[in-house]
Amino acid sequence: xxxxxxxxxxxxxxxxxxxxxxxxxxxxxxxxxxxxxxxxxxxxxxxxxxxxxxxxxxxxxxxxxxxxxxxxxxxxxxxxxxxxxxxxxxxxxxx
Amino acid sequence: xxxxxxxxxxxxxxxxxxxxxxxxxxxxxxxxxxxxxxxxxxxxxxxxxxxxxxxxxxxxxxxxxxxxxxxxxxxxxxxxxxxxxxxxxxxxxxxxxxxxxxxxxxxxxxxxxxxxxxxxxxxxxxxxxxxxxxxxxxxxxxxxxxxxxxxxxxxxxxxxxxxxxxxxxxxxxxxxxxxxxxxxxxxxxxxxxxxxxxxxxxxxxxxxxxxxxxxxxxxxxxxxxxxxxxxxxxxxxxxxxxxxxxxxxxxxxxxxxxxxxxxxxxxxxxxxxxxxxxxxxxxxxxxxxxxxxxxxxxxxxxxxxxxxxxxxxxxxxxxxxxxxxxxxxxxxxxxxxxxxxxxxxxxxxxxxxxxxxxxxxxxxxxxxxxxxxxxxxxxxxxxxxxxxxxxxxxxxxxxxxxxxxxxxxxxxxxxxxxxxxxxxxxxxxxxxxxxxxxxxxxxxxxxxxxxxxxxxxxxxxxxxxxxxxxxxxxxxxxxxxxxxxxxxxxx
Numbered sequence: 001x002x003x004x005x006x007x008x009x010x011x012x013x014x015x016x017x018x019x020x021x022x023x024x025x026x027x028x029x030x031x032x033x034x035x036x037x038x039x040x041x042x043x044x045x046x047x048x049x050x051x052x053x054x055x056x057x058x059x060x061x062x063x064x065x066x067x068x069x070x071x072x073x074x075x076x077x078x079x080x081x082x083x084x085x086x087x088x089x090x091x092x093x094x095x
Numbered sequence: 096x097x098x099x100x101x102x103x104x105x106x107x108x109x110x111x112x113x114x115x116x117x118x119x120x121x122x123x124x125x126x127x128x129x130x131x132x133x134x135x136x137x138x139x140x141x142x143x144x145x146x147x148x149x150x151x152x153x154x155x156x157x158x159x160x161x162x163x164x165x166x167x168x169x170x171x172x173x174x175x176x177x178x179x180x181x182x183x184x185x186x187x188x189x190x191x192x193x194x195x196x197x198x199x200x201x202x203x204x205x206x207x208x209x210x211x212x213x214x215x216x217x218x219x220x221x222x223x224x225x226x227x228x229x230x231x232x233x234x235x236x237x238x239x240x241x242x243x244x245x246x247x248x249x250x251x252x253x254x255x256x257x258x259x260x261x262x263x264x265x266x267x268x269x270x271x272x273x274x275x276x277x278x279x280x281x282x283x284x285x286x287x288x289x290x291x292x293x294x295x296x297x298x299x300x301x302x303x304x305x306x307x308x309x310x311x312x313x314x315x316x317x318x319x320x321x322x323x324x325x326x327x328x329x330x331x332x333x334x335x336x337x338x339x340x341x342x343x344x345x346x347x348x349x350x351x352x353x354x355x356x357x358x359x360x361x362x363x364x365x366x367x368x369x370x371x372x373x374x375x376x377x378x379x380x381x382x383x384x385x386x387x388x389x390x391x392x393x394x395x396x397x398x399x400x401x402x403x404x405x406x407x408x409x410x411x412x413x414x415x416x417x418x419x420x421x422x423x424x425x426x427x428x429x430x431x432x433x434x435x436x437x438x439x440x441x442x443x444x445x446x447x448x449x450x451x452x453x454x455x456x457x458x459x460x461x462x463x464x465x466x467x468x469x470x471x472x473x474x475x476x477x478x479x480x481x482x483x484x485x486x487x488x489x490x491x492x493x494x495x496x497x498x499x500x501x502x503x504x505x506x507x508x509x510x511x512x513x514x515x516x517x518x519x520x521x522x523x524x525x526x527x528x529x530x531x532x533x534x535x536x537x538x539x540x541x542x543x544x545x546x547x548x549x550x551x552x553x554x555x556x557x558x559x560x561x562x563x564x565x566x567x568x569x570x571x572x573x574x575x576x577x578x579x580x581x582x583x584x585x586x
Contacts, residue, residue: 015456018441034512038401041470051472054303055289055528061332075196081426088421091432
C-alpha cells in the first residue's frame with residue numbers, strides 16, 4: 001500500500017493541516033509503511049461480525065432538566081486569541 | 096525513612112497520629128522536587144504556593160476532626176486533565192497558554208478529598224506516545240537510568256512517583272499510557288474499566304478508549320486513589336452508573352483458588368528474555384500461593400496494533416478538530432479563515448500528532464472507510480470476544496506489560512511503526528474496555544524494572560487489586576527505589 005503524494009496532500013487538506021514539502025515526503029513514506037503493516041487485518045473474515053464503536057451498551061442517557069449556573073462568558077473567552085464585543089473573532093469568512 | 100519516600104498509607108498514618116503535618120509533608124516533597132526535577136523533568140508546571148495553601152487547609156480539616164485517606168497527601172496530575180486556573184498544555188504548543196476555567200471531575204474529587212496538588216506532569220503531546228519524547232516541551236528521564244525513557248504517555252506521572260517527587264499521581268490510559276510507564280519506571284499503574292472514572296475535563300484523545308488511571312508506589316495506594324475518583328458523574332454520559340465497591344477491602348493477601356489465566360499470545364518472539372523469565376517466575380509465585388494457573392487463548396492479540404492505530408487516530412482526528420485557532424490560545428496570523436486553520440494547526444501540532452491526524456483522517460475518508468475504519472471496528476469486536484471467552488474460565492489474566500524494559504531516549508523516535516509495536520501488550524485492554532494494572536515483578540541485568548500486567552473483566556478491579564496485592568506482598572519488588580543521589584545523579 002503505497003500512498004501517492006497527491007493523496008497525502010488531499011488528506012492534509014481534509015484535516016486542515018499545512019504541511020511543508022519535507023513533512024509531506026516523510027508522511028508519505030511513514031504512512032505507507034504503517035498502512036502496509038495494517039494490511040494484515042484483511043486476512044480476517046469479518047463478513048458476519050458487527051462493528052464495535054463503544055464497549056458500553058448503546059443507550060440514551062437522560063437527566064433531569066435543571067437550570068444551573070453556566071460558565072461565564074468572560075472565562076470562556078479568556079483563552080481565545082482574539083475576541084470582540086463578547087464574541088470569538090475570526091478572520092473574514094467572505095471577502 | 097524520609098517523608099518524601101512514604102506511601103500514601105504510611106503518610107496517612109503519620110498525619111492521623113499527629114506525628115507530621117500536611118504542610119511539613121508537602122514541604123518535604125517540594126524540596127525533593129527542587130533537588131531532583133532538573134534531572135528527571137517530570138513536571139511541566141509546579142504550583143508550590145497552591146500546594147502549601149491546600150496543605151494548610153488539610154491540616155485545619157484534620158484538626159477539626161476529619162480523617163480521610165487522602166487528606167493532606169501530595170499528589171501530581173498529568174497535564175492532560177483540566178485544572179481550574181492552572182495551565183493545562185497536553186504537552187502541546189497549541190495549548191501552551193491554555194488555562195481551563197474548570198476542574199476535571201477526577202481532579203475535583205481529589206481536591207474534595209483533601210489532597211494536595213503539587214503540579215502538572217509531562218506527557219506525550221495529547222497523550223500520543225510511549226516515551227514522553229513527543230512532548231512539545233522536553234523528554235522526561237527514567238529515574239532508574241536517566242538516559243532512558245520513562246515510558247508514556249503518562250511518563251511524567253510515573254517518573255514523579257518513582258523518584259519520590261509525589262506520593263501518587265493521576266495519569267490517563269488510552270492504549271497503555273498508565274500501565275506501560277508504570278512498568279518501565281517500576282511503580283504500580285492502574286487502568287480502571289472504561290467508564291469507571293469520569294472523563295469530564297480529560298482532554299479528549301480517543302473517546303471510546305480514554306480512561307483516567309493512577310500511578311502509585313504500591314497496590315494499596317492505587318486502590319485508595321481509585322476509591323477517591325471512581326463513580327458516576329452526570330457530566331460524562333459514558334461514566335458507569337453502578338455502585339463503587341470498597342476497593343481497599345479487596346486487598347486480602349489471599350489468592351487461594353483464584354483462577355489465573357496465562358495467554359500464550361503474550362509471550363512472543365523478539366521480546367526481551369529477562370521479561371519473559373520474570374513474568375513466568377511471577378506466575379509460579381502465584382501458583383505457590385494457591386492460585387490455579389490456566390492457559391487461555393487470546394487469538395486476535397496480533398491484530399491489536401493495527402486495530403488500535405486505526406480507531407484511536409480516527410477518533411483523534413475528530414476530537415482535535417476543535418484546535419482551530421479560534422477558541423484556544425495559539426493562532427497563526429495568516430490569510431483568510433481556512434488558511435488560518437491550516438497554518439495554526441500546522442504550526443501548533445507536533446510530528447506525531449500530525450501523523451495520527453493524517454492516519455485517522457485517511458481511515459475515515461471516502462473510499463477507505465470500509466477497508467480501514469469499519470474493518471478495525473469489526474476486529475475490535477473479535478478482540479473483545481476473546482476476553483469475554485477467557486474470563487468465563489479465569490478471574491484474572493496475567494502477562495508482561497511491555498515486551499522490553501525502558502529503551503534509550505532517541506532509540507525509537509525516528510520509527511513510528513516500531514514505537515507502535517512496543518504497545519502490543521497494552522492496547523487490547525482498552526479496545527475491550529476492561530481493567531488492569533502493572534505491578535513491578537523484577538529487574539533486568541541493567542537494573543531496569545519489569546512490569547507484570549494483571550487484567551480483569553469489566554468492573555473486575557477488586558480481583559485485579561487482590562491478586563496484585565497478594566503478589567506484591569509476597570515479593571516486595573515495589574519497595575526497591577532508584578539509586579538517585581540528592582541532585583538526581585545516579586549514585
